[in-house]
Amino acid sequence: MTTTVGDDQRVLTPDLPPGQRLALPGRGTTFVRTVPAPSGAATLLLLHGWTATADLNWFRCFAPLGEHFGVVAIDHRGHGQGIRSRRPFRLQDCADDAIAACDELGIGDVIAVGYSMGGPVALHAWRRHRDRVRGLVLGATAASFAGSREERMGFLGLGGLAALARVTPPPARRWLTEQLYLQRKASASRWEPWVAEQAASHEWRMVLEAGRALGTFDARPWIGEIDVPTTSLITMRDRIVSVRRQVRLHQAIPGCRAVRVEGDHDAVVVDPSFPGALVRACRSVTERLA
Helix, strand or coil, X not given: XXXXXXXXXXXXXXXXXXXXXXXXXXXXXXXXXXXXXXXXXXXXXXXXXXXXCHHHHHCCCXXXXXXXXXXXXXXXXXXXXXXXXXXXXXXXHHHHHHHHHHHHHCCCCEEEEEECCHHHHHHHHHHHCCCCEEEEEEECCCCECCCCHHHHHHHHHHHHHHHHHCCCCHHHHHHHHHHHHHHHHHHHHHHHHHHHHHHHCCCHHHHHHHHHHHHHCECCCCHHXXXXXXXXEEECCCCCCCHHHHHHHHHHCCCCEEEEECCCCCHHHHCCCHHHHHHHHHHHHHHHHC
8 A cells, every 4th residue: 555645634545556547549538557467367347336436446356356367447437537528428438438448558358347337338348349348247236227217317317417517616516526425435444535535536527427327227128138258246235236136137148157245335345355256256257268
């Protein structure tokens, strides 16, 4: 771990692999972290969840994964140092951004690993780039996030907030940051100042639009077409994405295997067993590829 020094405090920062700003031709500039692949190993494309960043979502997993795989982790549009655009947020664009980042890094085939919102991004990456995505690991995610009318209205309301955020003055944006950050405080522990910095780096208009995009996402009509080795990583005490939704996703994908974690939606950050479970899930995909 490292310590960065701000104007009035020292911020504890976890050890992270090398990162860089990366220009994607015709798309914009994003941020990626990379771990070189061991000889003959597959490369994982890590796709983070809503309101997170690549660092915040995966900081406990980089080192364990790097012992077995190459790793590319990208900040999605509007999140962290991800692409800024006036265009409405689309999950499909995030999938294309991730593959474009691999192009710029000279990386060919990948296993797409999506957590929460990263699950739909991974599914779009497979559907739109079938020659590049050789396998899938889908964690704490679903084929559809809004089944009831109340759920749909909640996600649609985020679109209204996003429109408001286009013209909201900076103090109100800071308030919005604090409100959504409060949802993460319980998981932050000693990393809390660093987590706050990560949240403050978002473009909240785009993040809110991402929430609305999740509300309209529905892979159920085509999820049965998936023809690459896939493993679901199911968070068994999840209060955000219900176990029922996660199991339905798992059952809908032909030949999908499951790895279970006895944790909530924040297990990727707070559960010490999660990195090992993620390694097992990724290895279950590579074993079938071999």
